[in-house]
Amino acid sequence: MALRRPLTLPRHILNGACSGVRSTVSRTALTYVQEQRKGLATAVPPVTQDATGSKGPTAMVFLNMGGPSKTDEVEDFLSRLFADGDLIPLGRLQSYLGPLIAKRRTPKIQRQYSDIGGGSPIRKWSEYQCEEMCKLLDKINPETAPHKPYVAFRYADPLTEEMYTKLLEDGFGNGRGGRAVAFTQYPQYSCSTTGSSLNELWKWRTRLEGRRANGDMQPSGALQWSVIDRWPTHPGLVEAFARNIEEQLKTYPEEKRNGVVLLFSAHSLPMSVVNRGDPYPAEVAATVHAVMQRLNFSNPYRLCWQSQVGPSAWLGAQTSDTVENYVKRGQTDIILVPIAFTSDHIETLYELDLEVIKEANSPGVKRAESLNGNPIFIQALADIAQKHLRKGEKCSLQMTLRCQGCKSDRCLEQKKFFAGEKMSSLVV
Numbered sequence: 312m313a314l315r316r317p318l319t320l321p322r323h324i325l326n327g328a329c330s331g332v333r334s335t336v337s338r339t340a341l342t343y344v345q346e347q348r349k350g351l352a353t354a355v356p357p358v359t360q361d362a363t364g365s366k367g368p369t370a371m372v373f374l375n376m377g378g379p380s381k382t383d384e385v386e387d388f389l390s391r392l393f394a395d396g397d398l399i400p401l402g403r404l405q406s407y408l409g410p411l412i413a414k415r416r417t418p419k420i421q422r423q424y425s426d427i428g429g430g431s432p433i434r435k436w437s438e439y440q441c442e443e444m445c446k447l448l449d450k451i452n453p454e455t456a457p458h459k460p461y462v463a464f465r466y467a468d469p470l471t472e473e474m475y476t477k478l479l480e481d482g483f484g485n486g487r488g489g490r491a492v493a494f495t496q497y498p499q500y501s502c503s504t505t506g507s508s509l510n511e512l513w514k515w516r517t518r519l520e521g522r523r524a525n526g527d528m529q530p531s532g533a534l535q536w537s538v539i540d541r542w543p544t545h546p547g548l549v550e551a552f553a554r555n556i557e558e559q560l561k562t563y564p565e566e567k568r569n570g571v572v573l574l575f576s577a578h579s580l581p582m583s584v585v586n587r588g589d590p591y592p593a594e595v596a597a598t599v600h601a602v603m604q605r606l607n608f609s610n611p612y613r614l615c616w617q618s619q620v621g622p623s624a625w626l627g628a629q630t631s632d633t634v635e636n637y638v639k640r641g642q643t644d645i646i647l648v649p650i651a652f653t654s655d656h657i658e659t660l661y662e663l664d665l666e667v668i669k670e671a672n673s674p675g676v677k678r679a680e681s682l683n684g685n686p687i688f689i690q691a692l693a694d695i696a697q698k699h700l701r702k703g704e705k706c707s708l709q710m711t712l713r714c715q716g717c718k719s720d721r722c723l724e725q726k727k728f729f730a731g732e733k734m735s736s737l738v739v
Contacts, residue, residue: 369455370483370491370534371448371696372474373441374508377464378431378656382421384467389413389420391466397507399620400583412621420657427660434469436654436683437462437496440692443684447693448700455490455700463493463512471511475519484520484534493538493729494696496653498548499577499598500541501591502714503584506722509538513725538706538729539699543594544601547691552598552650553605554687555679559646560610562677571644571675572611574633575599577651578658579616582624588714592626595651602650614650617667618658631667634676644675653688655681705731711738 379388393399393409401408424430441460448458459481463474483489493512497504520533542548560568577595585592599614617630634645647667649659659681668676682688706729713722727735 366490367455368457368459368483368489369448369700370459370461370478370481370489371441371445372461372463372478372491372493372512373437373496374463374493374505374512375433375437375465375496375653376504376508377437377467378433379424379467380430380434382424382429384430385421385424386413386417388467389416395465395507397510398503400581423657423661423665426665427657431467431656432660433654433656434462434464434467437464439684440496440654440689443689444692444696447690448696451693452697452700458696463508465508465511471508472515472519475512475515478534479519484532486532488532488535490535490537492696492699493536494692495538495540497651498541498545498653499543499591499594499651500710501580501584502587502589502717502722503580503591504578505540506725509540509729510721510725512536513728516728536729537699537704538710539695540706540710541594542695543598545691545695547687547694548598549601549605551682551685551688551691552602552648552679555682555685556602556606556646556648559677559679563644563675567644569610571646572613572637572642573603573646573648574630575602575612575614575648575650576617576630576663577614577649578618579625579627579629582626585626587716590709590714598650602648617662630663631670634667634671638671638673638676643671643673645671645673645677647676647678649678649681653682655683705729705734708734708737713739 377388379385390410390413393401393413394405396405399409438460441462445458445460449456452458461474461477462469463471465471469477478491479485483491493509495505495508497508500506516534516536556573560571563571575595575598580589580591596614599612603612613633615628615630615633616626619625619627619629630647634647637643637645647663649663652659659678663678668678711726711730711734713726717723723738726738730738
């Protein structure tokens with residue numbers, strides 16, 4: 312996917328952000344959170360006024376897969392994950408096979424979470440990123456302020472229904488109106504990730520304040536939703552990835568730097584999902600190309616895929632196999648780049664750090680820092696949100712187009728809802 316010219320980061324994203332990047336990205340996730348908690352965004356008070364028709368307050372809802380914060384939450388997390396046919400399609404026996412697979416895998420996955428500190432840091436990072444973004448939005452987009460941060464995970468606390476209940480408790484919806492933006496934290500769209508999270512959000516919206524007895528799906532005073540559904544080549548995202556790669560490249564001797572292989576790693580998909588027409592592989596590749604363009608194609612690179620589950624065919628080549636094969640061939644200087652994740656979690660801290668890199672047994676195999684609290688990345692989130700709020704769109708045009716082989720009525724209805732009246736006719 313060729314771009315006409317190198318991506319440049321807007322000046323307002325860089326202002327005040329660049330000076331702290333080098334020290335920030337080198338900290339561990341836990342240390343950074345502990346240090347930064349003192350400066351989090353001030354909590355926005357509950358919405359007590361009738362917000363119908365006004366531009367603010369605005370609920371900013373981060374959507375993500377989530378992860379268990381403690382080891383005793385692992386089985387529930389896995390049970391929800393394997394019950395989701397959008398993520399792991401198991402056919403008609405999903406409700407039976409899902410819990411069995413989850414129970415069998417729980418002890419192994421619990422040990423993995425124990426090895427990375429007893430739980431996933433994704434909730435801490437998601438809450439921090441959303442709160443800091445809202446603080447910036449209050450300054451750069453005051454017309455939709457105050458911006459109140461929420462996080463909705465698909466498989467772990469806070470679950471989507473918990474988030475929606477909190478929205479209602481805080482005074483949004485249920486006759487009081489107000490606006491909410493579902494901001495996917497999967498930069499590249501997939502039906503198995505963004506699509507699944509939106510299906511869940513649509514389900515709980517319908518249950519909690521949706522269809523009335525007269526069949527009206529938009530009752531007076533209901534919460535008005537819009538969606539930021541993908542942002543794979545946003546200049547701020549690209550810049551944050553590129554800076555982290557450049558920092559890691561500096562750890563190699565200067566004479567060897569240009570020969571370091573950059574291995575971009577993203578979560579894989581079942582080939583049944585890919586062949587249905589899922590846009591995820593193309594959008595991940597677009598992110599990789601944009602980052603390499605920003606780096607002036609300074610190094611050889613490849614895109615590979617991780618976290619395959621089960622015996623069915625998945626998108627490859629696998630990250631672990633790729634590293635093993637390159638090291639055997641004598642290419643021992645490799646930087647792994649988690650290109651589809653916005654923070655550290657088990658796929659980076661365990662799968663890449665404690666499996667792939669450890670098994671490579673080569674000091675030249677390293678990993679670029681995850682985005683986590685990177686200030687350029689958080690500025691990018693605010694920039695994306697500001698443009699969305701000012702544009703006033705319900706979702707992207709791309710979201711209105713279903714996969715070529717999609718047969719899901721749930722997907723169809725969800726897309727029509729989030730597209731709104733003006734764009735629902737485009738959903739086919």
